[in-house]
Amino acid sequence: MAVNKKNIMTRYFFVILLFGLTGIAVVVKAAVIMFAERDYWHEVADRFVKENVAIPPTRGNILSSDGKLMASSLPEYRIYMDFLAGGEKKDTLLMNHLDEICEGLHRIFPDQSAASFKAHLLKGRRQGSRNYLIYPKRISYIQYKEVKKLPVFDMNRFAGGFHELAYNQRKKPFGSLAARTLGDVYPDASQGAKNGIELAFDSLLKGKDGITRRQKVKNRYLNLVEIPPVDGYDVISTIDVDIQDICEKALIDKLQEINGTVGVVALMEVATGEVKAIVNMTRGSDGKYYEIRNNAISDMQEPGSTFKTASIMVALEDGKITPNDVVDTGNGVMPMYGRQMRDHNWRRGGYQKLDVTQIMMVSSNIGVSYLIDKHYSNDPQKFVDGLKRMSLDQPLHLQIAGEGKPNIRGPQERYFAKTTLPWMSIGYETQIPPLNTLTFYNAIANNGIMVKPKFVKGIARDGEMVEEYPTEIINPAICSQRTLGQIREILEKVVSEGLAKPAGSKQFHVSGKTGTAQISQGAAGYKSGTVNYLVSFCGYFPSEAPKYSCIVAIQKPGLPASGGLMAGSVFGRIAERVYARDLRLDIRNAIDSTSVVIPDVKPGQLVEARQVLEALKVPTQIPFRTRKGEEVWGVAYHSTENVRLEDQQIANDQVPDVIGMGAKDAVYLLESKGLKVSLSGVGKVRKQSLAQGTAIRKGQTISIQLQ
Numbered sequence: 001m002a003v004n005k006k007n008i009m010t011r012y013f014f015v016i017l018l019f020g021l022t023g024i025a026v027v028v029k030a031a032v033i034m035f036a037e038r039d040y041w042h043e044v045a046d047r048f049v050k051e052n053v054a055i056p057p058t059r060g061n062i063l064s065s066d067g068k069l070m071a072s073s074l075p076e077y078r079i080y081m082d083f084l085a086g087g088e089k090k091d092t093l094l095m096n097h098l099d100e101i102c103e104g105l106h107r108i109f110p111d112q113s114a115a116s117f118k119a120h121l122l123k124g125r126r127q128g129s130r131n132y133l134i135y136p137k138r139i140s141y142i143q144y145k146e147v148k149k150l151p152v153f154d155m156n157r158f159a160g161g162f163h164e165l166a167y168n169q170r171k172k173p174f175g176s177l178a179a180r181t182l183g184d185v186y187p188d189a190s191q192g193a194k195n196g197i198e199l200a201f202d203s204l205l206k207g208k209d210g211i212t213r214r215q216k217v218k219n220r221y222l223n224l225v226e227i228p229p230v231d232g233y234d235v236i237s238t239i240d241v242d243i244q245d246i247c248e249k250a251l252i253d254k255l256q257e258i259n260g261t262v263g264v265v266a267l268m269e270v271a272t273g274e275v276k277a278i279v280n281m282t283r284g285s286d287g288k289y290y291e292i293r294n295n296a297i298s299d300m301q302e303p304g305s306t307f308k309t310a311s312i313m314v315a316l317e318d319g320k321i322t323p324n325d326v327v328d329t330g331n332g333v334m335p336m337y338g339r340q341m342r343d344h345n346w347r348r349g350g351y352q353k354l355d356v357t358q359i360m361m362v363s364s365n366i367g368v369s370y371l372i373d374k375h376y377s378n379d380p381q382k383f384v385d386g387l388k389r390m391s392l393d394q395p396l397h398l399q400i401a402g403e404g405k406p407n408i409r410g411p412q413e414r415y416f417a418k419t420t421l422p423w424m425s426i427g428y429e430t431q432i433p434p435l436n437t438l439t440f441y442n443a444i445a446n447n448g449i450m451v452k453p454k455f456v457k458g459i460a461r462d463g464e465m466v467e468e469y470p471t472e473i474i475n476p477a478i479c480s481q482r483t484l485g486q487i488r489e490i491l492e493k494v495v496s497e498g499l500a501k502p503a504g505s506k507q508f509h510v511s512g513k514t515g516t517a518q519i520s521q522g523a524a525g526y527k528s529g530t531v532n533y534l535v536s537f538c539g540y541f542p543s544e545a546p547k548y549s550c551i552v553a554i555q556k557p558g559l560p561a562s563g564g565l566m567a568g569s570v571f572g573r574i575a576e577r578v579y580a581r582d583l584r585l586d587i588r589n590a591i592d593s594t595s596v597v598i599p600d601v602k603p604g605q606l607v608e609a610r611q612v613l614e615a616l617k618v619p620t621q622i623p624f625r626t627r628k629g630e631e632v633w634g635v636a637y638h639s640t641e642n643v644r645l646e647d648q649q650i651a652n653d654q655v656p657d658v659i660g661m662g663a664k665d666a667v668y669l670l671e672s673k674g675l676k677v678s679l680s681g682v683g684k685v686r687k688q689s690l691a692q693g694t695a696i697r698k699g700q701t702i703s704i705q706l707q
Helices: 005-036 038-048 087-096 098-108 116-126 143-146 196-200 242-256 302-316 356-361 365-376 380-389 420-424 435-445 481-496 565-582 604-614 663-672
Strands: 054-056 069-081 161-170 211-215 221-229 234-237 260-270 276-282 326-328 332-337 339-342 351-354 456-463 464-468 474-475 511-518 532-541 548-557 632-637 643-647 676-680 687-689 701-706
Touching: 005 038, 069 143, 087 098, 098 116, 098 143, 221 332, 242 260, 242 276, 242 548, 242 565, 260 435, 260 565, 302 356, 302 365, 302 380, 302 435, 302 481, 302 511, 302 532, 302 565, 326 365, 332 365, 339 365, 351 356, 356 481, 365 380, 365 420, 380 420, 435 481, 435 511, 435 532, 435 548, 481 511, 511 565, 532 565, 548 565, 604 632, 604 643, 663 676, 663 701
Parallel strands: 676 701
Antiparallel strands: 054 211, 069 161, 211 221, 234 456, 260 276, 260 548, 326 351, 332 339, 456 464, 511 532, 532 548, 632 643, 687 701
């Protein structure tokens, strides 16, 4: 049979053409999937398979020394819509409920109208967006829960399309209190912390990520946690909120009074070195004061007359002088190597003859510089060695970053002229951060033992202390007991009889030293334009058994400038309030130890109050009943025999009365009503900006003042 070659070639051609077209179709489809539909198929894959997805942990809290919350992570959200999820059924449901959804969004976010929300959502629907931002700002957890109640948005992500992106926003309940010491974190949690305790203890605070995967179980897809996240540790700081508030208020009041530009207060516990308060205030362009940088640990400035204590101690320790040695300071002006050394009262004729104690009492520049130059001019290194013996040249190696290193020059270094020694002795030509000066005075108060300042007491988890940081000794003895006794007697007289009287108190004795120094303008020296001054006072109280040491340092433009009147008065105000706060009366002298004390109970959550009263075995009248988990709000009435708790009805659409409540109850109650809360002060609520019974508008801000 003859073979028809033409038919065979035709068949081959069609077979090859079919395979070619099939190959082209496969390549085109692959290209479409790889490029045009890439995002879609990624989304589909994410629905069914998610391997090793990180679960972020909750960042740990920073607490005050008495357990108050100073920095915490609270959830915030951005909300999105996937218009392609759920298919036509979801789209029909969305359009049927669109007006209701937009009215609900307007109620939750009153800054945008329902019409604008409707136009915005319709635009996203036309675009077919899979990740469409519904509201431009981050929202609170309470707002997020309200949005989730709306139609369509209450469905799961793959059926309804509503989804969110959660953030852990760092909040400071006490506002600016110790803000720079606590530090800040970056908005992107993966970048960690910026500064302060947040940065120093970032590795402990941030915790460890967990891991989850997606798996199909009985026709349902579940997120299964392979490794749970480990939340961060809590950091227990040494800061005492009440003392911090006392220090901040006293400093800001004085800064406003004298037009100060920068102010610093640091207060330490003598025996432990725990920093109970640290305030750093800088005047902004609007005239208000803000915590911008941690000046107390970083400012490298000439300390002025507070340094005279160290100079006199070196001479006392070396046996060069005694407290009774006399210097003739003349009319307040003394030439020294071609320069004029002046006392502050030189225009009034000077102090004439003064002994060492009186030199310190009136802060005579001539008296100190004359003594140091007389005994050390031939061997200035011996004087510098004496300062180093007291560890004044050593960095503190603090728990937080940013500290400056003291700069005390020696005769082997450049620019150590004949005038350097006398001017160094009164606090010039030397740079020491305020906290280093405080550490030195704290050592005098602590029987000569110099301890390292401490900002963090320990690390805790679930309320249990995991690690405590012990007190570290920098120098076990900065001087002999003889010198220590002499300088402590001198410093007490500086306050009780000298220029530092404003730092004193009628209730207890205070010891310390004033300082008033011109601030160098760099290359221009001290005579360029308006002269700026650093006024300071550093000391401790009570003198006989010191518990606290404190430094106050204020920078201000021009005269008048007085360390005693300005910085000393701030110290005195702080010392009296801290001392009064620490007074403890023996309760056994006030009541019969066998009786039950009827405590004062704040208005607020009565279920919690009842639990505490029952635990304390306080007689209680409770005329209401509660189910497990139910919240009951109300007030307490006291008698000599018991506490009566009475519940009150809280209207859902009206501002409640939170006067008298603690901050925790007040904030919780107001935010549960959809209000944003701004609070100030410490204690219980004394004033609220929106009156009780006012109609609530969701998202409205209410200010509450604590006292």
